[in-house]
Amino acid sequence: MDANAVAELEKAGVKVGAPERLFVAAEWRDDKHLLPVGERALVRDGELTAHVTLQPISKLWTGSAKPPSFSPAPPPEYHPFFILIEATAAGYCRAVRNTETDQEFERLYRHLLRRPDGTDRNPLFSYLQGAARLYMSLRDVSQAEFEAVVGRLHQSAKHHSTHVGSINYFQDVLRGVLGA
Template sequence: MDANAVAELQKAGVKVDQPDRLYVAVEWQDGKHVVPVGERAQVRDGELLAHVGLQPISKLWTGNKQPPSFAKAPPAEYEPFFMLIEATAAGYCRATRNTETDQEFERLYRHLLRRPDGTDRNPLFSYLQGAVRLYMSLREVSQAEFEAVVERLHQSARHFSTHTGSINYFQEVLRGVLGA
């Protein structure tokens, strides 16, 4: 958790007790180029937009709680974490009018798992990181819990992939999030 980020969001009027209603919104440079998420992220809470400073993922890990098995379905307590990440992914695809392929989502989630504070050529990676950083700023999350959530997202993208160029993960999972 990050008390500074919580205070900054509360001051802006963001409802920090409902992270499943939030997502990291796309920022544009000159209305043409996506600005990757850096130290600060643009957070959307309904019609409200706020900017917040976010620490790197590795600095936000708290405790050593072990997550339960996600083999069948993640427990309800993890749903807000998934929702924030998937809402950010859906919002990104909608804003950029570019539906990433299942293989690209799989690659990005795998990269996030392996290099949580890394960089990638695809700006969507920084938005997925931003979503994780935002959630972990609001809730205590151990490294093992982070890894379990991102691994489950990676498996989901892989599960929906049927062929090169398929966008089933977006169509089956993300489309309903935010009405993307």
């Protein structure tokens, strides 16, 4: 958890008690150039937006909590973490008017799992990373819990992939998150 990020969001009027209502919104330099999420992220809470400074994921790991089994489904206490990341992914796809393939989501989640503070050529990676950083700024999350959540997202994208170019993960999971 990051008390500075919480204070920054609260000052802007963002309701930090319900992270499942938030997502990292796409931010444009101009009509054509999407800005990747850097140190600061644009957070959306309904119609309210606010910029917040977020630390790297590795600096946000807190404690040594071990997550329970996510089979057959993650327990309800983890749902807000999943929803924030998936809402960010859906919002990104809607903003750029491009649905990433199941294979690309699978690759991005695997990369986030392996290199949580890394970079990627696909700007969506910085948004997925920003969503994890936002949630971890609001709630205590251990490294094991982070890895379990991102690992489950990777499995979900892989499970939905039926062929090269399929977009089932977006259609079956993400579309309903924001009404994308």
